Amino acid sequence: MxxxxxxxxxxxxxxxxxxxxxxxxxxVTYLSGFWALSQWIRRGPQVYVVWPAVGKGVPEIxxxxxxxxxxxxxxxxxxxxxxxxxxxxxxxxxxxEDPVDQRHIALRDAPAYRDALMALVTSLAxxxxxxxxxxxxxxxxxxxxxxxxxxxxxxxxxxxxAGLFRAVRAVKTEExxxxxxxxxxxxxxxxxxxxxxxxxxxxxxxxxxxxxxxTIKDGGFPVLGCIGFGERSALANVQPSERRLRAGxxxxxxxxxxxxxxxxxxxxxxxxxxxxxxxxxxxxxxLRGVQHACEIIxxxxxxxxxxxxxxxxxxxxGIAHYKRDxxxxxxxxxxxxxxxxxxxxxxxxxxxxxxxxxxxxYEIGRWxxxxxxxxxVRRDGAERLMMTDGNLMEVPS
Amino acid sequence: MxxxxxxxxxxxxxxxxxxxxxxxxxxVTYLSGFWALSQWIRRGPQVYVVWPAVGKGVPEIxxxxxxxxxxxxxxxxxxxxxxxxxxxxxxxxxxxEDPVDQRHIALRDAPAYRDALMALVTSLAxxxxxxxxxxxxxxxxxxxxxxxxxxxxxxxxxxxxAGLFRAVRAVKTEExxxxxxxxxxxxxxxxxxxxxxxxxxxxxxxxxxxxxxxTIKDGGFPVLGCIGFGERSALANVQPSERRLRAGxxxxxxxxxxxxxxxxxxxxxxxxxxxxxxxxxxxxxxLRGVQHACEIIxxxxxxxxxxxxxxxxxxxxGIAHYKRDxxxxxxxxxxxxxxxxxxxxxxxxxxxxxxxxxxxxYEIGRWxxxxxxxxxVRRDGAERLMMTDGNLMEVPS
Numbered sequence: 001m002x003x004x005x006x007x008x009x010x011x012x013x014x015x016x017x018x019x020x021x022x023x024x025x026x027x028v029t030y031l032s033g034f035w036a037l038s039q040w041i042r043r044g045p046q047v048y049v050v051w052p053a054v055g056k057g058v059p060e061i062x063x064x065x066x067x068x069x070x071x072x073x074x075x076x077x078x079x080x081x082x083x084x085x086x087x088x089x090x091x092x093x094x095x096x097e098d099p100v101d102q103r104h105i106a107l108r109d110a111p112a113y114r115d116a117l118m119a120l121v122t123s124l125a126x127x128x129x130x131x132x133x134x135x136x137x138x139x140x141x142x143x144x145x146x147x148x149x150x151x152x153x154x155x156x157x158x159x160x161x162a163g164l165f166r167a168v169r170a171v172k173t174e175e176x177x178x179x180x181x182x183x184x185x186x187x188x189x190x191x192x193x194x195x196x197x198x199x200x201x202x203x204x205x206x207x208x209x210x211x212x213x214x215t216i217k218d219g220g221f222p223v224l225g226c227i228g229f230g231e232r233s234a235l236a237n238v239q240p241s242e243r244r245l246r247a248g249x250x251x252x253x254x255x256x257x258x259x260x261x262x263x264x265x266x267x268x269x270x271x272x273x274x275x276x277x278x279x280x281x282x283x284x285x286x287l288r289g290v291q292h293a294c295e296i297i298x299x300x301x302x303x304x305x306x307x308x309x310x311x312x313x314x315x316x317x318g319i320a321h322y323k324r325d326x327x328x329x330x331x332x333x334x335x336x337x338x339x340x341x342x343x344x345x346x347x348x349x350x351x352x353x354x355x356x357x358x359x360x361x362y363e364i365g366r367w368x369x370x371x372x373x374x375x376x377v378r379r380d381g382a383e384r385l386m387m388t389d390g391n392l393m394e395v396p397s
Numbered sequence: 398m399x400x401x402x403x404x405x406x407x408x409x410x411x412x413x414x415x416x417x418x419x420x421x422x423x424x425v426t427y428l429s430g431f432w433a434l435s436q437w438i439r440r441g442p443q444v445y446v447v448w449p450a451v452g453k454g455v456p457e458i459x460x461x462x463x464x465x466x467x468x469x470x471x472x473x474x475x476x477x478x479x480x481x482x483x484x485x486x487x488x489x490x491x492x493x494e495d496p497v498d499q500r501h502i503a504l505r506d507a508p509a510y511r512d513a514l515m516a517l518v519t520s521l522a523x524x525x526x527x528x529x530x531x532x533x534x535x536x537x538x539x540x541x542x543x544x545x546x547x548x549x550x551x552x553x554x555x556x557x558x559a560g561l562f563r564a565v566r567a568v569k570t571e572e573x574x575x576x577x578x579x580x581x582x583x584x585x586x587x588x589x590x591x592x593x594x595x596x597x598x599x600x601x602x603x604x605x606x607x608x609x610x611x612t613i614k615d616g617g618f619p620v621l622g623c624i625g626f627g628e629r630s631a632l633a634n635v636q637p638s639e640r641r642l643r644a645g646x647x648x649x650x651x652x653x654x655x656x657x658x659x660x661x662x663x664x665x666x667x668x669x670x671x672x673x674x675x676x677x678x679x680x681x682x683x684l685r686g687v688q689h690a691c692e693i694i695x696x697x698x699x700x701x702x703x704x705x706x707x708x709x710x711x712x713x714x715g716i717a718h719y720k721r722d723x724x725x726x727x728x729x730x731x732x733x734x735x736x737x738x739x740x741x742x743x744x745x746x747x748x749x750x751x752x753x754x755x756x757x758x759y760e761i762g763r764w765x766x767x768x769x770x771x772x773x774v775r776r777d778g779a780e781r782l783m784m785t786d787g788n789l790m791e792v793p794s
């Protein structure tokens with residue numbers, strides 16, 4: 001299961017919640033296993049998951065009739081489904097022998113509510129949660145809905161839930177870690193595929209296309225593809241352009257797709273031909289920063305302390321003026337999960353967190369270098385999810 | 398320009414607005430030309446565009462310091478930029494001869510606000526918009542921000558803007574239409590690439606990968622890829638699986654990527670080998686519905702009237718029981734732009750609207766068939782953006 005259920009229940013108890021309601025796509029998928037296409041590719045479509053505290057009711061998915069085919073095909077672990085809205089299909093029950101079709105037909109047999117809000121109000125009311133304390137994820141809810149909910153359920157105490165979900169999602173289950181390992185390694189193979197087309201005169205766009213095509217071949221879906229050459233490697237968000245590669249130039253990758261809805265975010269660097277000694281020196285310091293993080297990470301360590309250690313190492317190992325706001329972040333269904341590895345962070349590392357550890361260095365007009373690895377915080381230290389070592393690569397020119 | 402500026406100003410005058418504020422990614426890109434990676438791949442990062450009425454001020458982008466490289470590289474038509482937050486880069490002005498770098502450095506020279514909200518408050522205050530009537534796009538704003546804005550700018554009358562933006566975006570500029578034509582045709586070529594791997598025993602996943610790879614080769618980015626075989630073609634949102642193709646089965650595509658941020662959404666059908674006569678008959682009726690829409694579409698026609706005409710034709714041409722809620726929708730930066738071609742729609746077709754006209758038919762347990770074309774409403778009728786005719790295709794088995 002993706003959901004870290006003990007952690008959710010513990011946080012709910014701490015906050016004395018009678019229920020939580022997920023509304024944003026990440027939280028809906030996390031809480032139920034249900035991936036509703038429409039809300040992942042657009043903003044607007046409303047899908048909710050209601051998760052009552054133990055003894056207070058049964059978890060429920062609330063989704064539109066038009067998405068019931070996905071429920072039937074995915075079999076999410078939350079099996080109670082309340083539907084809203086019309087969506088016409090022809091059904092000849094005699095013909096529908098496939099188990100997906102049978103589940104689909106059964107799901108359509110339930111009554112349809114007029115809209116998502118009415119379905120949510122009824123769900124809470126039927127479970128006796130009309131005078132309850134409920135955390136609702138404010139980030140996926142249609143803006144006008146909060147006012148209507150307060151009007152229709154005036155005795156509920158509403159608490160914002162986005163922060164709660166981020167906190168629960170920060171510690172991954174093994175199933176999540178498996179997906180994150182897969183997507184990290186898909187992204188590494190995609191970098192190799194991009195470097196296979198790197199030659200004098202190749203465009204950033206050529207490498208980006210090779211990158212994304214490999215991601216698709218490996219079962220992933222493209223998301224992030226910052227690939228820049230030479231002076232463009234210093235643009236943090238560089239979008240691949242017609243810029244052509246020349247010998248001796250840096251190629252910086254800050255990239256990562258999705259695999260089974262989980263994100264990668266990794267960074268690697270290469271040079272066409274022999275690396276300039278100065279680039280090699282800077283890169284060594286950045287790599288040492290990430291390596292040091294992997295050496296010292298333990299559950300219980302403060303994120304701000306880790307930040308301090310990593311920047312110190314980069315400074316000592318060769319970039320005395322190295323300055324950063326953060327050296328990484330969690331990753332999961334969202335590309336920036338908790339914790340934040342920043343100077344101002346109050347987070348503490350916990351066993352099971354998956355982190356991107358990164359030491360980017362941008363020198364406008366010259367080059368950008370960045371090492372970023374994905375790791376799991378284990379009881380006895382960091383487990384790297386990577387196949388490659390992060391060294392500066394030299395591509396034959 | 399993507400923005401239909403006359404239409405925006407006209408609507409603003411109708412609503413007696415002193416300014417509009419865009420917050421959701423589609424509306425930020427639409428209003429300014431600025432595409433901010435972070436807000437397109439995640440929910441949360443705050444980017445705004447303030448657009449005052451004529452004579453009331455100057456349009457401004459509000460974005461984080463970390464995204465200024467994208468502003469410098471893209472040169473959006475809104476050139477005033479207010480930044481917030483820190484993001485450290487090294488700058489050696491002597492080395493930065495590239496024009497992108499020079500713009501980047503100039504953008505970083507402006508003072509940084511503490512956060513997005515402070516930058517927005519200051520922007521409105523400096524333009525003298527503290528006692529104004531302002532429409533703000535409620536869909537991209539962080540939920541807690543609206544309350545803070547009301548507190549800090551108590552004399553502003555705030556109006557929700559998401560509906561206004563949808564209404565303005567509904568009538569496309571020629572630059573938008575060019576992009577929509579490109580992405581429609583990329584999607585058609587991607588269907589051809591998918592059918593090139595269709596043979597007995599091929600998986601839905603094999604066709605989906607070939608589809609997305611072609612989209613990337615043609616400069617697009619994958620989004621929608623519903624591809625189902627046989628009984629799975631009847632699942633409206635079918636996600637490609639290990640299901641293998643057998644002779645005589647329907648392949649339904651409901652697909653479309655992005656190209657320069659603009660979406661495609663088209664549908665086509667094929668059969669491995671000879672098409673069953675009944676599939677051919679049903680498909681003909683669906684195709685006739687779409688063709689009829691293309692024949693009769695004119696500016697001034699009601700969307701509900703078009704819905705009526707299309708469903709009538711499908712019924713007369715062979716599916717007497719045909720029942721739908723809508724027969725299409727607008728398309729642009731969002732996959733579902735205005736207008737809605739539904740039975741309950743109050744929209745009227747206007748010159749320059751780009752529409753998806755669709756006649757899906759889902760028969761659970763048996764098959765799904767769907768024709769969906771993208772067209773432009775021109776003064777004298779529909780201009781199809783498609784290269785292919787929408788006929789049921791037979792793939793040699």
